[in-house]
Amino acid sequence: MSEPRLIEISPVTRVEGHGKVTIHLDADGAVDEARLHIVEFRGFERFIRGRLLWEVPVIVQRLCGICPVSHHLAAAKAMDMIVGVDELPPTAEKMRRLMHYGQVMQSHVLHFFHLASPDLLFGFQAPAAKRNIFEVLAEHPELGRRAILMRKFGQDVIEATAGKKIHGTGAIPGGINRNLPVETRDALLEQIDDMELWAQNGLALIRDYTMKNLDMVKGFAAFASSYMSLVREGDGALDLYHGNLRAVNSDGSAIFDQLDYERYHEVLVEDVRSWSYMKFPFIDTLGPKDGWYRVGPLARMNTVDFIDTPLADAARTELLETNHGMPQHAVLGNHWARLIEVLHCVEKIRDLLHDPDLQGTDLVATGTRRHDGIGVIEAPRGNLIHHYEVDENDQVTYCNLIVSTTHNNEGLNRAVKAVAVRALSHQPTITEGMLNEVEVAIRAYDPCLSCATHALGQMPLKVEIVDAAGNVIHQRTRDA
Amino acid sequence: MSDFSFMIDGVEIPACEGQTILEAADAAGIYIPRLCDHEGLRHQGSCRVCTVKANGRSVAACTQPAAPDILVENENAHINKLRRDLVEMLFHEGNHLCPICEASGNCELQAMAYRLDMTEPTQFPYLEPCRALDASHPDIALDTNRCISCGRCIRASQDVDGKGVFGYVGRGIHRRVSVNGDTLADTDAEVTDFAISSEVCPVGCIIRKREGFTTPIGEREFDKALIGHDIEEKRDD
Structure with a gap:
């Protein structure tokens, strides 16, 4: 190599949203810098200002078509606070939980089977034409069929609770606008045994893959980090809908624990960098250099004390045993964790469907108006924070959103660099398969770039190689 | 008779x-x-x-x-095309963002678009008005970006409520509905007025606060049948 180079991967594929990767190679062909850029801008935080408080859960869920329920519920929780409701009627809380478990289940199933499984089933270096859900359906028809039906089940749960599979209206400030009719409940219960079995089968698939390739998995874009999630108040169990904040160091020791999420801004700070629309949050006490952390399914496995559903809890124990009971840092471990959560959601949905509170008629609580509202939830991709201020006319005056992928920004960039260093340094030619390895690392986080950046538009990724002077010397771009 | x-x-x-x-x-x-x-x-x-x-x-x-x-x-096709063009022009004049509007499912403009087979965005460029939302009244808000200037609220307020909360201002294409005061809070409007009731405003312009999205999808007025079905059901063929 005599000249420095820039590789650009654009767009990044099989992720939600619009991003590109740039990889800077020095004159010796070694990777100097590698970055994931979020190149779109949306501006929800700005244009929600002036809107009325009960519109907010419906408007902000339009951030995303994959997990709108997460935004819908995080905003609804914030609006609960604004309307002075600290405790929802049981029917309302359980309907929202049911909606959320349906959402997490369908989003994880979509990601694992439709987006990520082609890499695992056919190999990172398989031809691009092979790495898609249609090839999965052709070669593993039963697996593909189950993936589609599992996603449908999750969406049916969402429809039963929100009125529509995507962008419904179930949660309203202080409660919910419907209960669950017995006929709908029974139709869902008829399928629940299949869902549990298929979730277990999917879990076995990724567990066996990981165990068979443990050295590769542990070495692929793996690095220690801190983790953060909600945990259930009191016992520290996994709770995707509500709880307190816990952050742990790479050895599992607490940085902060059982922190009321209304105090998130006391512990988290957001850094801005010129080359991305996505912010870089960090834990204030540790500073911008060391305070970064990760969120998401694997982070949750690392932060919680246990899972309160037996099958998922046993699976979590098995996952952590791969690192002697300590936090697991391998980024590909996210896939395993994701399937554990699918099983957890199915177990939770089964429990809720047997709960007569879902047929209750007390749907909305009222209280004394407040100025501030903060809603935090564990979305499929990780911790999600919505913060609003509303004036005496019911109009939003302030909005701050910290979405899961934003929490993972530093981790994503480090993963990109780790793979780039290993796969691209000192290579005379850059192949498509090498670039896909970079994407595999990004994909493991299941990033939602649209949410993170608030981007309008399609979903692409791009890789660039830049020389030391900043000139683009090599670029690979794929259309969305 | x-x-x-x-x-x-x-x-x-x-x-x-x-x-x-x-x-x-x-x-x-x-x-x-x-x-x-x-x-x-x-x-x-x-x-x-x-x-x-x-x-x-x-x-x-x-x-x-x-x-x-x-x-x-x-x-017939000719008359319905004429009507559809009129409805499209109403969409083009305002900000009718059905996905986030609390009137969706109960909105006569939306329901009329469905009835007249308006299946895509308007053929006309959007005017994209940018009028501030008037949320000054404790129980009522006005989003006049959604107003279609039908004047139903004006007649309801004058003729039924005997108040005159609403009136037209401007001329020609600039004519629009306004309130009789700087803001709605300056008028004698009350949420119990007929003019404010859900049946008068055909769109999501007059908003009764804290009601939005309380009716589940599936139970809204036009979720199950086209606008006009109540009249057509009276017909005995």
Whole structure:
């Protein structure tokens, strides 16, 4: 190599949203810098200002078509606070939980089977034409069929609770606008045994893959980090809908624990960098250099004390045993964790469907108006924070959103660099398969770039190689 | 008891002296699309969505008196195209973002677009008005970006509530509905006024605070049937 180079991967594929990767190679062909850029801008935080408080859960869920329920519920929780409701009627809380478990289940199933499984089933270096859900359906028809039906089940749960599979209206400030009719409940219960079995089968698939390739998995874009999630108040169990904040160091020791999420801004700070629309949050006490952390399914496995559903809890124990009971840092471990959560959601949905509170008629609580509202939830991709201020006319005056992928920004960039260093340094030619390895690392986080950046538009990724002077010397771009 | 009859699309319609074409059609179970007209309010004839051909001449069915032996054309491709163009222009004039509007499912403009097979964005460029939302009143808000200037609230407030909270300002394309004060809080509007009730504003402009999205999807007025179904159900074929 005599000249420095820039590789650009654009767009990044099989992720939600619009991003590109740039990889800077020095004159010796070694990777100097590698970055994931979020190149779109949306501006929800700005244009929600002036809107009325009960519109907010419906408007902000339009951030995303994959997990709108997460935004819908995080905003609804914030609006609960604004309307002075600290405790929802049981029917309302359980309907929202049911909606959320349906959402997490369908989003994880979509990601694992439709987006990520082609890499695992056919190999990172398989031809691009092979790495898609249609090839999965052709070669593993039963697996593909189950993936589609599992996603449908999750969406049916969402429809039963929100009125529509995507962008419904179930949660309203202080409660919910419907209960669950017995006929709908029974139709869902008829399928629940299949869902549990298929979730277990999917879990076995990724567990066996990981165990068979443990050295590769542990070495692929793996690095220690801190983790953060909600945990259930009191016992520290996994709770995707509500709880307190816990952050742990790479050895599992607490940085902060059982922190009321209304105090998130006391512990988290957001850094801005010129080359991305996505912010870089960090834990204030540790500073911008060391305070970064990760969120998401694997982070949750690392932060919680246990899972309160037996099958998922046993699976979590098995996952952590791969690192002697300590936090697991391998980024590909996210896939395993994701399937554990699918099983957890199915177990939770089964429990809720047997709960007569879902047929209750007390749907909305009222209280004394407040100025501030903060809603935090564990979305499929990780911790999600919505913060609003509303004036005496019911109009939003302030909005701050910290979405899961934003929490993972530093981790994503480090993963990109780790793979780039290993796969691209000192290579005379850059192949498509090498670039896909970079994407595999990004994909493991299941990033939602649209949410993170608030981007309008399609979903692409791009890789660039830049020389030391900043000139683009090599670029690979794929259309969305 | 009828005084005479006339024909709509080949169907004989009984009518009384003083009835408009639309009133006689309603009574006979024939739906003529309309937006600015509302039962119980005086007719205005401004939106022209109720345009029919009476003996070959375009008239507003809500204001045109029924007359013996006239031949009225209501449902045909030409007239519905005309109506669809009118509805599209209403969409083009305002910010009708159905996905996030609390009137969605109960909105007559949206329902009319469905009935008239408006299946894509308007053929006209959007005007994208940018009017501040008036949320000054403790129980009512106004998002006039959604107003279609039908004037139903004006007539309801003046004729039924006896108040005059609303009125038109401006002329021509700049004419729009305004409140009788700097803001809604400066008027004597109350949430119990007929003008503020859910049946008067056909869109999501007049907002009764804290009601939005409380009706589940599936139970909203137009979730199960097209606009006009209540009138058409009266017809005994």
